[in-house]
Amino acid sequence: MITMNENISLDDVVAILGRTPPCLTALLEGLPDTWVTATEGEQTWSPYDVIGHLIHGEHTDWIPRARHIMAGERRPFDSFDRTAQFTQSQGKSLSELLATFASLRRENVAALVGMNLMSADLSRTGQHPELGEVTLGQLLATWVVHDLDHVGQIARTMAKVYADAVGPWSAYLSILRDRQRESSP
């Protein structure tokens, strides 16, 4: 195993990145619309919306930014459009979106592995348009945590469909109170 600086290892990163699409496909494929189109309220995203958002990241965020850093570019990364999925997913079934995400992710994990990164590469820096200087290691850790954040969001959004139906058991089910409406999605 290549243990890297920045407290991450490429093996650990790839292990999660490769599992997110099969995990989400196993959870969402063929699921009734009750679950797939649910949101946590206005301005929040459904599981369907989240898959579109993950696809947009595969196209424009992670690997393009990793290449930008490795090329030594000094201009900031292009900004990431957090709502692109509302136009780009139009007319597509959830099943199509899941297949697209899985396919793009396979290509991008292969691209990441193909970069043959050395430990020292993880300290290379790029300029984030809002956050300033960031390292390649931080970018890869963020890719992983971003996946897990959205897995958690999907679980939470679906759980809240039954917020009332659980009756008194609500007291034991903390997920029903996570990210109450004062928070952003």
Add this chain to the structure above:
Amino acid sequence: MITMNENISLDDVVAILGRTPPCLTALLEGLPDTWVTATEGEQTWSPYDVIGHLIHGEHTDWIPRARHIMAGERRPFDSFDRTAQFTQSQGKSLSELLATFASLRRENVAALVGMNLMSADLSRTGQHPELGEVTLGQLLATWVVHDLDHVGQIARTMAKVYADAVGPWSAYLSILRDRQRESSP
């Protein structure tokens, strides 16, 4: 589709219950220990611990309580042991636990479907040892939300492994601040 009272449908319930084991297997099987044994701190559970907890629920909680209600029992349900996994999982690999969970869940979903519940059955009541009167519909909704709560917990616990490694991106990754240490697991 059988739409039931209590705002749940048995089809929607079964759709989630059947997908939780393949979702968790896709996420966790073969994953490095970095992720599998991580916790959110003392008195919180690792993904490994959570799978043991889900197994204990399959043995003693959901179907036994549904049968208790359908049998018209007036005594309270047996209490559920929330820490049984710390003894029962001992010596077992995560892979074994995932296979056990999947197998028990298949049997229990088959048992649920085999009950041939009618809409009116969901209003039948039982006595919870702490919460008092609950309905069968609330029990089934709770089974679903309990699954999703633990899927979210696993995603959150693994995300926090990289809480520092993401650097300035932490500002955008709300999952890293969910259930800060003042909360219970």
